[in-house]
Amino acid sequence: MAEKPDKRISINTFALVSNRGAYPAHPGDCSVLRNCSSATPGQLETRRGFRPVHYGGPIPTLAPAGNITSLCVFEHSSDTFVITSDDGGKIVAYQTPS
Amino acid sequence: MANTLATGLAGTPVSFATGGDGALYLANGTDRPQRWDGETAALENAGIDVPASAGSVAAANSGTIYGDYTVYIRHLDDSDIPGNFYGTPATVSIGADAPKSTFNYSSLPSRSGRQTQTQVWRNTRGQTQTFYLDTTTTDFTASSIRTDGNLRLQTAIRWYTDDGYPNAQRHGVPPAFMKVVVSFRDRMWYLVPRVGAGAGSEADRNRIYWSEAGEPEAFAKDADGNHVNVLTMQTDGDSLTGAMPLYSYLFLLKERHIYRLSTAGDPRRDAGVALVAERGCLHQRAWCRAQGIAYLMDGAGIYRFDGNAIDEQFAAPVLDKFRGECDFGQSRYFHVQYDPGEGRIGFFYVRFGDSGTGAKRALWYDYLAGQWYEASYDMAMFSGGICQIGSNDRLVAGCTGTTSDADHQYSTVILNEGMLDGYAKTLTGSRREWTPNYGSDSRAYGTITAVPSTKSFTDTNNALDFSGWYSAPTDLGAMVRVVDSDGAVRGQAAVSAINTSTQTVTLTTAIANMAVGDRYVVGGIPWQARLGSFRYLPEEASNVRRVALKYAPASSSAGTLCLTKFHDGSSSAEAAGLDWHDNIGVDVNRASTSVEFDQTVSLGTLLHRFDSGFEADTPADRRVDLKLHGVAGEHRTKLYEVVVDGVY
Numbered sequence: 001m002a003e004k005p006d007k008r009i010s011i012n013t014f015a016l017v018s019n020r021g022a023y024p025a026h027p028g029d030c031s032v033l034r035n036c037s038s039a040t041p042g043q044l045e046t047r048r049g050f051r052p053v054h055y056g057g058p059i060p061t062l063a064p065a066g067n068i069t070s071l072c073v074f075e076h077s078s079d080t081f082v083i084t085s086d087d088g089g090k091i092v093a094y095q096t097p098s
Numbered sequence: 099m100a101n102t103l104a105t106g107l108a109g110t111p112v113s114f115a116t117g118g119d120g121a122l123y124l125a126n127g128t129d130r131p132q133r134w135d136g137e138t139a140a141l142e143n144a145g146i147d148v149p150a151s152a153g154s155v156a157a158a159n160s161g162t163i164y165g166d167y168t169v170y171i172r173h174l175d176d177s178d179i180p181g182n183f184y185g186t187p188a189t190v191s192i193g194a195d196a197p198k199s200t201f202n203y204s205s206l207p208s209r210s211g212r213q214t215q216t217q218v219w220r221n222t223r224g225q226t227q228t229f230y231l232d233t234t235t236t237d238f239t240a241s242s243i244r245t246d247g248n249l250r251l252q253t254a255i256r257w258y259t260d261d262g263y264p265n266a267q268r269h270g271v272p273p274a275f276m277k278v279v280v281s282f283r284d285r286m287w288y289l290v291p292r293v294g295a296g297a298g299s300e301a302d303r304n305r306i307y308w309s310e311a312g313e314p315e316a317f318a319k320d321a322d323g324n325h326v327n328v329l330t331m332q333t334d335g336d337s338l339t340g341a342m343p344l345y346s347y348l349f350l351l352k353e354r355h356i357y358r359l360s361t362a363g364d365p366r367r368d369a370g371v372a373l374v375a376e377r378g379c380l381h382q383r384a385w386c387r388a389q390g391i392a393y394l395m396d397g398a399g400i401y402r403f404d405g406n407a408i409d410e411q412f413a414a415p416v417l418d419k420f421r422g423e424c425d426f427g428q429s430r431y432f433h434v435q436y437d438p439g440e441g442r443i444g445f446f447y448v449r450f451g452d453s454g455t456g457a458k459r460a461l462w463y464d465y466l467a468g469q470w471y472e473a474s475y476d477m478a479m480f481s482g483g484i485c486q487i488g489s490n491d492r493l494v495a496g497c498t499g500t501t502s503d504a505d506h507q508y509s510t511v512i513l514n515e516g517m518l519d520g521y522a523k524t525l526t527g528s529r530r531e532w533t534p535n536y537g538s539d540s541r542a543y544g545t546i547t548a549v550p551s552t553k554s555f556t557d558t559n560n561a562l563d564f565s566g567w568y569s570a571p572t573d574l575g576a577m578v579r580v581v582d583s584d585g586a587v588r589g590q591a592a593v594s595a596i597n598t599s600t601q602t603v604t605l606t607t608a609i610a611n612m613a614v615g616d617r618y619v620v621g622g623i624p625w626q627a628r629l630g631s632f633r634y635l636p637e638e639a640s641n642v643r644r645v646a647l648k649y650a651p652a653s654s655s656a657g658t659l660c661l662t663k664f665h666d667g668s669s670s671a672e673a674a675g676l677d678w679h680d681n682i683g684v685d686v687n688r689a690s691t692s693v694e695f696d697q698t699v700s701l702g703t704l705l706h707r708f709d710s711g712f713e714a715d716t717p718a719d720r721r722v723d724l725k726l727h728g729v730a731g732e733h734r735t736k737l738y739e740v741v742v743d744g745v746y
């Protein structure tokens with residue numbers, strides 16, 4: 001006997017969107033697809049967006065010479081600094097906008 | 099604004115900790131620990147050095163003072179943080195038959211670095227256990243007419259504590275050979291030695307040094323020059339790799355063990371150390387805390403720890419993958435990051451065969467949904483931290499530098515920033531949900547109108563003028579993704595140059611088969627999701643096979659959304675199938691493995707049928723695996739539901 005034609009699998013991504021309030025979902029962010037990965041965990045792949053931290057100055061003056069092997073965020077008074085250390089032994093402090 | 103705080107330090111990873119005095123302390127195991135108070139133009143040595151000499155003292159003028167006097171001097175910085183006294187005192191004996199009224203101090207040693215002032219401390223007649231501050235000077239000579247009675251009214255310091263530990267001489271400098279510094283219970287703790295000549299000993303692999311309470315730069319030594327605030331842990335064949343403050347404890351991390359250190363306030367008297375877990379940690383960058391839970395990586399994989407017990411089960415979906423493909427020979431580049439804005443933990447690692455130096459991959463754990471996904475990056479990420487930017491807590495990562503990877507000049511980046519990679523129109527506006535405010539003349543995407551070479555393309559419909567941008571794609575080497583007419587990614591390469599006259603983008607590397615009609619997204623982020631394996635219902639004629647995607651209709655700049663099928667567990671994608679056009683948005687190229695869904699169709703639902711044409715007498719496929727994939731565009735693709743028909 002033939003199966004009913006309306007038998008289907010529905011992967012409802014909307015529930016996850018609701019769980020996260022009004023957070024809009026999109027593939028680039030992949031938030032909407034995270035529940036899809038429950039079927040085969042670890043199978044969701046993406047690159048996540050990023051952009052450089054570059055506060056208040058031209059890029060070349062901020063670019064350290066080497067790989068940023070260590071980083072920390074340091075708050076002092078009302079200022080916040082991103083402190084980086086590269087593999088050339090250079091320590092740089094970026095002051096973030098207040 | 100950026101300031102270079104130091105150059106020429108060892109290139110090894112640095113450990114950071116903020117002391118109870120509000121200053122930042124740095125240790126790398128090679129250089130003397132450094133300190134920055136947020137005010138000075140450069141880092142300073144942690145700890146104040148001992149004066150180079152004792153200075154001189156002489157008595158003068160007739161008076162009432164007589165006896166044997168001992169004078170010690172020490173230097174201080176401009177915040178009155180002292181160093182140790184010079185070990186040998188200056189002395190003067192004043193006979194009872196010729197009492198004096200004045201002490202003249204001279205030849206006070208020069209000051210350097212943080213040393214801005216010098217203190218002179220003197221005893222009173224008949225005792226040498228308690229000294230009193232006689233004078234503080236920025237000069238190299240001083241005099242005093244204080245009698246013993248007056249001196250006793252000044253600040254006093256005992257040479258030893260009641261239980262015999264150094265007190266006046268507790269301001270020794272921190273150990274330079276320790277790679278890790280942490281702040282805990284108002285003290286700084288140093289551990290994980292660089293072992294070798296001029297550095298730590300083998301025994302130091304099992305030792306922790308700590309500062310005086312409330313004095314993060316003060317490390318006391320006894321008369322033999324040995325640190326007194328030191329704990330040697332039990333020998334277990336394991337070495338310390340880091341330390342993690344969590345709740346009211348300091349957890350001492352070894353390669354394969356975790357010990358819990360507790361103290362009521364004076365670890366010399368009451369430090370208690372207990373083994374609490376038979377798992378460890380790779381190094382100080384391989385753990386993070388998130389909402390009271392620690393997430394760690396050790397040689398056995400990923401686990402979490404709540405201070406009492408470990409949990410490996412949450413990582414069960416990825417442990418095989420992690421252990422199987424992780425290049426533990428590169429584990430010094432692994433790190434764990436907490437991304438509070440996204441509610442996730444990132445485990446960064448190097449996979450066997452990855453090019454370059456550093457971790458370009460991450461397994462992300464969404465602790466709200468309890469799910470995993472993986473990400474890869476064009477450039478390596480070595481480190482990270484949480485920074486408040488635009489009122490949001492954002493994860494900032496340290497990346498590949500300018501000299502080691504000419505294609506990518508990223509250095510420090512904000513993760514999950516906006517929709518596109520590697521450049522910015524402006525610094526204003528929402529940062530996490532950032533969408534660039536494009537002008538009418540330039541866009542991040544378009545259709546290729548000419549291909550001068552395999553390393554360049556032209557779009558005569560896009561001015562490509564990024565000159566007014568805060569950072570242009572050429573500044574940073576933003577990645578360009580090129581997709582063919584079916585939505586399949588042709589390739590990706592970093593932007594090398596943009597010629598606005600010819601409206602041509604030059605890439606750093608070639609993209610094969612790039613053709614007129616292909617689309618491109620500058621900074622577009624490729625993604626894919628495998629939706630699992632579904633068994634076909636056996637009677638195809640009455641069980642239509644199709645996939646429906648329900649989405650929010652978007653503009654043409656929402657990127658691509660594609661479907662690819664795999665049959666019967668094969669890793670080779672199936673061709674799309676019947677060559678047909680349903681006029682509701684899905685164009686199917688029978689030969690292509692990628693079926694693109696046009697999100698600009700206003701219906702909000704698109705279907706793709708993949709019936710095999712009722713081929714009843716041919717061997718049938720049993721199972722189908724589905725993969726959604728695409729390249730993110732300027733605006734978000736909102737996908738609400740995936741419906742698969744004709745399957746169990």
